Amino acid sequence: MHRNLIALLIWVVLFSACTKTHQKNSACGTQVCSDIFTAVEVHFTDNTGKSIKVSNFTVFDVTSNKQLYPGLPTANLLVGYYTVASDSNIKDYSTDGDVIKVSGTDSATGQTKTVNFKISGGCNCHVAKISGPDSVAFD
Structure with missing residues (x-):
């Protein structure tokens, strides 16, 4: 009788240890992502290849038809x-x-350049170009 009770107790302990821990599920489901912060950047240069600051820097999502504000330009850290x-805005x-x-507009010449990107985010772990x-x- 003691053997059956001990076996039952071991059985209960083993299976209770195997229960799943519940993670909060989001609309995107449960996923494991790294803590690395990711950003997509563009580098502006003049006609000699020298990095330049631009004015009127804009990011516009053509797909959703809305202006985006991805954060401060890194021009203060790295010019251009x-x-x-x-x-931050995945x-x-x-x-x-x-x-x-x-x-972006070259402040020296007034010339504006526009380029297209395709950027993913949403339910992905990080933004990606x-x-x-x-x-x-x-x-």
Whole structure:
């Protein structure tokens, strides 16, 4: 009798240890993501390849037809580099990717350049550039 009771007790302990811990499920489901903060940037240069600050820097989501505000430009840290998307605004982008129009104006010449990106976010762990240039050179 003691053997059956001990076996039953061991059985209960083993199976209670195997119960799942419940994670809060979001609309995106449960997923494991790294803590690395990700950003997509673009680099603006003049016609000689020198990094420049631009004015009127805009990020517009053509897919959802809305202006986006991905954060402060990194021009204060690295001249000419601007944030197009970051994990701070991952929900502004769809999981499969959105067409994003990025514009900036060369303050010295007044010339404006516009380029397209495809950026994914949404239910992904991090924002990602699907397509688009690394840098934009003014004429």
